[in-house]
Amino acid sequence: QQPVQSPQAVILREGEDAVINCSSSKALYSVHWYRQKHGEAPVFLMILLKGGEQKGHEKISASFNEKKQQSSLYLTASQLSYSGTYFCGTEFRSNDYKLSFGAGTTVTVRA
């Protein structure tokens, strides 16, 4: 079952912050975040595992709330390089061999 991402798109000025949400109707084992720039392949950002583990990548961090079955990605002090489409991928049990990706959130950072 595909997770739901919000918002669909966000436009930021350099230095601004943004939050992208990813929620599931089923209990999650892990949430994965990827960023894809136009015309390129998705690139891994981080994995969050059941248990509230938080990870970070540069000034991008994320949280995982198992009870609410959702994860949030935080873009702090955004840079031009943060532009792209962010996807969350969800896994319902350990090593499911299948990630279900959300529809993506397009982030545009302007100077």
Added chain:
Amino acid sequence: DTAVSQTPKYLVTQMGNDKSIKCEQNLGHDTMYWYKQDSKKFLKIMFSYNNKELIINETVPNRFSPKSPDKAHLNLHINSLELGDSAVYFCASSQRGTTETQYFGPGTRLLVL
């Protein structure tokens, strides 16, 4: 050194033709995947293989046949191509299963005319 490579990068073909896409990873990973990304950027899993064995076939038409000759390779053959097959196809690999980082290939842009 490219971690996950795909050939060809672009494929333009007529409806009804058969085509293949090749994927190779040099990361020593056990698990490989094929994804389809449509024009709305929706990224959908098609197949997962672990140690050359098919684990997931996500209700893909049987015109699509993956083949894994060894752990490092996962090819995708498509018969009788249809307009709706136009998309970007990504190969990916991970160490073992999905609770690991997936490394994506550059994608194959398929256009069916």
